[in-house]
Amino acid sequence: MxxxxxxxxxxxxxxxxxxxxxxxxxxxxxxxxxxxxxxxxxxxxxxxxxxxxxxxxxxxxxxxxxxxxxIRTNLPEQINQFTQSVQELLEFGQQTRFSIDVCQLLITDKDEMSRLKFSHPREYIYLAGVRSEVHDKKPICYSSIQQFRYHTDLYAKDLDKKTALKQMMHLLSSSNIGRVEQEFTACLLTSDMAQKLNDQAHSAGMRVVRKYFSKQGELVLLAESIYPAHRYRYINVLTPASKKL
Amino acid sequence: MxxxxxxxxxxxxxxxxxxxxxxxxxxxxxxxxxxxxxxxxxxxxxxxxxxxxxxxxxxxxxxxxxxxxxIRTNLPEQINQFTQSVQELLEFGQQTRFSIDVCQLLITDKDEMSRLKFSHPREYIYLAGVRSEVHDKKPICYSSIQQFRYHTDLYAKDLDKKTALKQMMHLLSSSNIGRVEQEFTACLLTSDMAQKLNDQAHSAGMRVVRKYFSKQGELVLLAESIYPAHRYRYINVLTPASKKL
DNA sequence: TAGTGGTCTAGACCACTAT
DNA sequence: TAGTGGTCTAGACCACTAG
The missing domain is CATH 1.10.10.10 (Winged helix-like DNA-binding domain superfamily/Winged helix DNA-binding domain)
Known part of the structure; x- marks a missing residue:
């Protein structure tokens, strides 16, 4: 059918x-x-x-x-970006490689709770590592991911990278995501970060923080990625918000 | 009425x-x-x-x-940004101060023409300088502006800063602008640029290129601004493009 | 299963643009 | 002034969500 x-x-x-x-x-x-x-x-x-x-x-x-x-004959990058921003994480096991440095089960502290407007503490899986191209292994960005507990019983107590990734696929697949908020700021790459990204220390980087919300409006995942400047650009079209505003 | x-x-x-x-x-x-x-x-x-x-x-x-x-109780920055991005240039004579380094009448070269998809060369006023706060004179960004000839006869032959600015107000006011395209990339501040922005050399910067199109779809103005990283962030909300795509 | 938003029709009048 | 898109009505049936 x-x-x-x-x-x-x-x-x-x-x-x-x-x-x-x-x-x-x-x-x-x-x-x-x-x-x-x-x-x-x-x-x-x-x-x-x-x-x-x-x-x-x-x-x-x-x-x-x-x-x-x-007024244009190709798709603005912007339009693909909802899909792309979700796809990007899903691709961690596919077109791109995610070599995980850190994998932990944590709880939001007070600072995070106020920042994320949580009324109660929430558990999350913390993942961090370098995302790189599969074919030439060139680093794309360094990502830190907070994956919030969604269905209480889904996480095994013994947390390993494979389960964590699988869990993330599950969260993001099946069109769970209703909207994504992103924030862009420029930054400098620390020596540590530069080394991981195979770039020079003190070169420019783009910091992208993305919040993924479920269709029910709950924050399910927060990802912070640092890109070497030359690996990332963001393009956007603004139109007047009809009449007023 | x-x-x-x-x-x-x-x-x-x-x-x-x-x-x-x-x-x-x-x-x-x-x-x-x-x-x-x-x-x-x-x-x-x-x-x-x-x-x-x-x-x-x-x-x-x-x-x-x-x-x-x-899902939110305040206006997303994004929504104000069409207005803001137009307003920003209009404010050059108001809340912010624009001290102009360069003011010239130029013609697009071949490189620019292919980049901007022009079939014919176009004259433009080139303005460059530091935009800064009025009250504490702190630099906000360095802007280079190409202001394309719109009505052939509007520009006086003897080009001075005041006329150029006035011309820009005229271009952008009276709701001439139908859409704005923006592009963000991270960069390093050159010593020269850092000095102008009263910031340290080799610190991070955000480069924003904005293209302003008239309601008739013609490129009327192109502005490139370099912000010290801490002076600029961009926030965005993505939603699924209904069903397909 | 009741009630919500999503899609769709067939009309009508108005505001704007081009010529 | 002719023709375009903008607004609006009063209906109808369908698809989805929640209790």
Whole structure:
């Protein structure tokens, strides 16, 4: 039994593919809402939702009276990033290698509790190590991960790296994650960190802290990664928050 | 004659304010769509658009069957950033001071043209200097700005700093800007740059490149700013791009 | 199983843009 | 002024979640 997609998503995906494949080049106008209604036998509301779908991605720009215009023909990195940021951790066992330095079962201290707005202490698995490419073993970043207890009984008492990783896969898979918050700051690589990352001491680094929340809104995982500056850039598109704000 | 707001924006703003003011605390459920319809005498479509308004801002999370839940009670920095990123340049003459080192009229070279995807060369005003706080004169960042010729006849031939700044205000004001693209990378501060920023040489910096596009989709301004690491952080919320992608 | 949000239709009028 | 997208109504059925 196939999961049937909503009509507006079908339309959105169609337009998306057409734009990516050059059917509508940069600055081209897409069909009007009325035309899309006629072409696909859908209501105007559905056509609008389809257009909103690609507008949200940032491929087109809509202007009252002027039509829907293509403003880029490739996917902004930003859009992939939700998937990517989740995928990144899932890839720890796949495209990238995660050699774990530290693997411990800990409890949040007072400082962390206030920082994370926890009302009660929570247990977590702490993992830290270097993530590197599989093929040439070049270091990508150093990651410290706090994996919070989710279902109380899932963690074995004897904690080893393999179980911890497996646990993380489980947490992040099956579309558990509802949203991700990220924070970027620049930093210097300490000698220690630089050595681990196979880079020069005192060179620039990007520090990325990501918080993964479940669909129920609970913090399930916190990852801090330090990248050598040349290994990381972040790109973003801002649009006016309609009318006000 | 007041510009009457759309009903869904009225609703969105109302809910927004209620959340900011603590009427709906963290994790609280908002009224259901049906209730909002009844309370405000609006159709369900309008109620949904109102809810979408605050969902887009990132204040609530909606789940089929479960309701609309508050996931944060303050405005994410991200949301202000479109306004902020435009405002930042407008503030050059106001809250912050921009002491201009360089002010020139230039033309894009081949390298820039390919980088910016221009088919023809374009003239621009080049401005560079330190932006600093007005009250304590502490440096905020070093900015280089390329301000592209927009209306051919607007620039006086004798270019001085005052006209250039005035021109920039004009470009960015009156809601000309339709979108902003930004890119973040970490870097080291050169001795020269560090001196200008009143910081230590070889300390970490954040490099932010922002491209400002007009509502017609034309690149009107490009700004590169270098911040001392401790002066800048970027925060972001990612949500799954509905269903697919 | 009751109630929520998600999708969809078929209309209507309005505000804006281009020419 | 013609045609576009923006807002809005009043319905309908479906998919999901929680108790």
């Amino acid at each position: 196939q999961n049937k997609q909503a009509k507006y998503i079908e339309l959105g995906e169609l337009l998306l593919q057409q734009i990516l494949r050059g059917h509508y080049p940069l600055s081209a106008l897409l069909p009007t809402e009325k035309e899309l209604c006629a072409q696909h036998g859908i209501s105007r509301h559905t056509a609008r939702e389809g257009l909103r779908y690609i507008e949200r991605i940032g491929l087109v720009e809509r202007r009252q009276g002027a039509g829907t215009r293509v | 007041q510009n009457k707001q759309a009903k869904y924006i009225e609703l969105g703003e109302l809910l927004l304010q209620q959340i900011l003011r603590g009427h709906y605390p963290l994790s609280a459920l908002l009224p259901t769509e049906k209730e909002l319809c009844a309370q405000h005498g609006i159709s369900r479509h309008t109620a949904r658009e109102g809810l979408r308004y605050i969902e887009r801002i990132g204040l609530v999370e909606r789940r089929q069957g479960a309701g609309t839940r508050v």
